[in-house]
Amino acid sequence: MARLSQTLPSGPIDIIGDVHGEADALRSLLSRLGCDPDRRTAGRPIAFVGDLVDRGPNSPEVVEMVMALIDAGVAQCVLGNHELNTLLGSRKEGNGWLWGDDSDHHQYIVDGAVHTECFESVLATSQQRERYIAFFKTLPLVLQRPDLRVVHACWHGPSVARLPEQVDIVSLTNRWDDEINRDLDARGIRQQERAERDEFANLLRLDVRPTRDLNAHAVAAGERQSKHPVKVITSGREVRVPFESIFFVGGKWRFVQRFDWWNHYDEQPAVVVGHYWRRRIGTWSAGKPDSWSTEQYTDWTGPRRNVFCVDYSVGRRFAERARGTHDGFDGGLAAMRWPEQTLVFSDRDEFIPTTNRATVGD
Ligand SMILES: [Mn+2]
Structure with missing residues (x-):
């Protein structure tokens, strides 16, 4: 705790x-x-x-x-x-x-x-x-x-405000992950995301560059980050990048990038x-x-x-x-x-x- x-x-x-x-x-x-x-x-x-x-x-x-x-x-x-x-x-x-x-x-x-x-x-x-x-x-x-x-x-004030006072960080993180994933499921986005990732080696290979924009993947990646208070505080909010600008970092192809919250x-x-x-x-x-x-x-x-x-x-x-x-x-x-x-x-x-x-x- x-x-x-x-x-x-x-x-x-x-x-x-x-x-x-x-x-x-x-x-x-x-x-x-x-x-x-x-x-x-x-x-x-x-x-x-x-x-x-x-x-x-x-x-x-x-x-x-x-x-x-x-x-x-x-x-x-x-x-x-x-x-x-x-x-x-x-x-x-x-x-x-x-x-x-x-x-x-x-x-x-x-x-x-x-x-x-x-x-x-x-x-x-x-x-x-x-x-x-x-x-x-x-x-x-x-x-x-x-x-x-x-x-x-x-x-990010709203994310800080959502934090419980004392908690097991792992259960809290998992609970918020589950909520976001259930919502993505309900909108049919998660299934499309899986198909998109399967097509390009799960986006883990630098030599397998995605050849088209992966909309479901990009939406899911953005929401898992920016709707999750623990993720927002520990790794920031993220916004979508245009397809021409996707990049490989930390062992993964990225379709979202860091939002410059400090300018706001x-x-x-x-x-x-x-x-x-x-x-x-x-x-x-x-x-x-x-x-x-x-x-x-x-x-x-x-x-x-x-x-x-x-x-x-x-x-x-x-x-x-x-x-x-x-x-x-x-x-x-x-x-x-x-x-x-x-x-x-x-x-x-x-x-x-x-x-x-x-x-x-x-
Ligand atoms: Mn860091």
Whole structure:
């Protein structure tokens, strides 16, 4: 059971972006923040935005560090979509480490040729798996206080309002899934969706690109996401993409893409999220739309300029390593210091001021 909405402590706080199993980066970031995970001490409270695990080299070590800090009362963490997947038992690209599966791999294209590469990840023992799943079940979806809100992907008032106070997140998620699926069934959409997916290798193969628009699949995928409060908060709302723009990411062909909710957020408390693979430097072609695009990588965004994504794509390092990079990564792990609103990166010495923030009276 988890209390789904919890309170952030008052006073200064550090908010850490998606870690994705990058244990070394987390260690150096924590040390820059004055936090010692072995002695379980921190200079100020820490809030993790979730997605602690998957794809990176050592998810077990990351979970152990975060559990220790939460146990000691110096950190909090919201549930990310990657933790939610493991709770639901879904095997996804990049979470084989938890199931002890060393054949877990990702697919990518170089010069038109499809490559597959296994993730180089420390595997969990069955004992660790049980402990980690039990731990994920205790995580809230929302952390908040009057001036600040922390969720993994999306603040959406109506979805937050639908959350029961204390609940088993797995039964809640399944119950809402069932409701949505019953409705899709009643409209005949689910049957059509199955036929469409069967025709194109269940949409799981990069080399089997769908040759026509799959309407039922697109409608079902959109509603399963955007009508489901747990999914909305942990992975955002989604909207349909035109057929010419369908894309392959996370091991699947996608007919919907992320809705830019931050451009519509018009409430007073600042919101800090992760999830959106923000670029830190340069550009890369990840094969998917660049949803969180701001002029400067340090910019706040939204009509009130009070929304910030602190995920600088450290979770992309597995792909950088696969292409031969072992140092000087594009993707970074960051923390936002509040109320200073400066960024601290695991691999940079200077503290970097954020930009484009609304000032009082704006
Ligand atoms: Mn995420």
